[in-house]
Amino acid sequence: MSYKPDESTLVAYLYNELNNNDRTKVEQYLKTHPEKRKELDEIKSMRQILRKWEDKEVVEPSFVLDNNNVVVYSKNIWQTSLFRAAIGVAASLALLMLVGYFTNFSITKNETGIYLSFGKQVKVKEEAIPSLTEADIKLIMQETLNKNNDSLLSKIIEVENNISDELITYQKTNDRAIQSIHNNSIDESIIQQYVVQLKEENKSILFDLVTSTENVQKQYVNDLMADFSLYLEEQRQSDLQMIQTSFNSLKDNTEVNQTETNQILASIITTVNNQNN
Amino acid sequence: MHAETLLDIAMMHADTLIVNAQKGNEKALNKLVGLWYKRIYNYAYKYVSQHDVATEISQKTFIAMFRNIRKLHDVDRFKPWLYRIATNLCHEEDRKKKRNKMVSLSDSRNNDEAYEMEIGEAKGNSYNPERNFQQLELESMLLEALSEINEEHRSVVIMKEYEGFKFREIAEVLGVSENTVKTRLYAGLKNLKTILKKKNITKETVYYEL
Known part of the structure; x- marks a missing residue:
């Protein structure tokens, strides 16, 4: 009894892939070698642990052929743009703060206002302005007011004089004009003639206007109808094309599905047959 | 593989799908992704123990599949062929890890747990x-x-x-x-x-x- 199965035979035994003859030989061997038997038993029970581990669920990405390149569209939510955008905003804020820190950016506020500064702060010296007493200010105001009043008065008097002069001259010319109108009284018949002539002219102008607009309108409507029918025709053509392509793809899909179903059915039938046999 | 579910049967009989994919049919290619992505991801995940790395490997595997499926002569060899690509990428990842033994700053496990919850919610089933x-x-x-x-x-x-x-x-x-x-x-x-x-x-x- 010098038979000693090698490891590949033992593996085949573990997975029930030995023929009867070999299996009996291995079993015989194991009976006389309890340590090997124990090892195999341990492996067997460990395999049961391994089988407890279930597959992880994954969402498969879709692949798109782009010329010779393959583009992967991942459906992983973890790497969505929103997440990346948030990271981006956070990073730019941090950068801003860093820049502020290194340039000594500061905002200070005092009675005279708000200061934004970079670098070292420089104190702004306030210039000393000689102070004025209330009496001084009153005096200066009084003087300027008096001056203004004087000049205003003289200007008003001047304007008043000018206006009265002009009024008088206008009156004179008006009187003269009225006088002349009274002298040349117009013949009524001339006026009537003139009115009739005016009426005629208006009539013809109106007639021309109406006919021309009518023509333009007709032309426009004609064009519109032509354009619309052309557009309808195009729309119909493209609809027909779309229906045609939809039908084609439906046909393709059905064919693929049918062949797949046939194959699956065939396989089910063979499996059933095999089991029956 | 035992034919236990319809998905398994579909995976074993995806010959037409593979032939169509070899002709460059994008729909067929994405159907193959749908059939195999979970398997490849779980294989890589068990190998590299990190969700992010496993995702990267799975995506790279299918990109390589898109590029090279025309060179696959025997349609029946699709499964070993796909796993060969994934296994090579896993080994490559291992070598990379050994070259620069850097510890990732983010704790990948936390990330994974967040991902688990997300998946549980996304699937709409009761997250237990x-x-x-x-x-x-x-x-x-x-x-x-x-x-x-x-x-x-x-x-x-x-x-x-x-x-x-x-x-x-x-x-x-x-x-x-x-x-x-x-x-x-x-x-x-x-x-x-x-x-x-x-x-x-x-x-x-x-x-x-x-």
Whole structure:
């Protein structure tokens, strides 16, 4: 009894892939070698642990052929743009703060206002302005007011004089004009003639206007109808094309599905047959 | 893989889908992603133990699939072919990690838990905190244990225990002999067992919790 199965035979035994003859030989061997038997038993029970581990669920990405390149569209939510955008905003804020820190950016506020500064702060010296007493200010105001009043008065008097002069001259010319109108009284018949002539002219102008607009309108409507029918025709053509392509793809899909179903059915039938046999 | 669900059947019979994908049909390509993304992600997650890295690896795997599916000659070899891409990316990630042993500033686990909740909500089903907590506990224990075993053993253990591979298929993914796969699997399971035993994690303690 010098038979000693090698490891590949033992593996085949573990997975029930030995023929009867070999299996009996291995079993015989194991009976006389309890340590090997124990090892195999341990492996067997460990395999049961391994089988407890279930597959992880994954969402498969879709692949798109782009010329010779393959583009992967991942459906992983973890790497969505929103997440990346948030990271981006956070990073730019941090950068801003860093820049502020290194340039000594500061905002200070005092009675005279708000200061934004970079670098070292420089104190702004306030210039000393000689102070004025209330009496001084009153005096200066009084003087300027008096001056203004004087000049205003003289200007008003001047304007008043000018206006009265002009009024008088206008009156004179008006009187003269009225006088002349009274002298040349117009013949009524001339006026009537003139009115009739005016009426005629208006009539013809109106007639021309109406006919021309009518023509333009007709032309426009004609064009519109032509354009619309052309557009309808195009729309119909493209609809027909779309229906045609939809039908084609439906046909393709059905064919693929049918062949797949046939194959699956065939396989089910063979499996059933095999089991029956 | 056992045909337990309709999804499994669909995965095994996606021949037309693969042929259409090879012609550059974007819809067919995305249907393949829909069928396989969860598998590849969970495979990578068990290997690298980090959600972010696993997501990156899964996306890279499918980008590579989009680019190279035309070069796949045998449609039946799709599954090992896809896992080969993912496994190579996992190994690459391992080498990268070793080169610069940097610790990530953000605690990835927190991130993962937030993700778990998000998924629970997104699925609209009742998010069960207790059940979830137990799963997370088990997960963190097993992830830790897995990360401690040799990478070559690790990928074999995951493929056999969780991805329903046959030995022949694992050999194809890794480009080694079937015997090597079996030896690696045995070594991996043995190491894992020792590590879990050291952490005092047995079938009884886990069953008590779950």
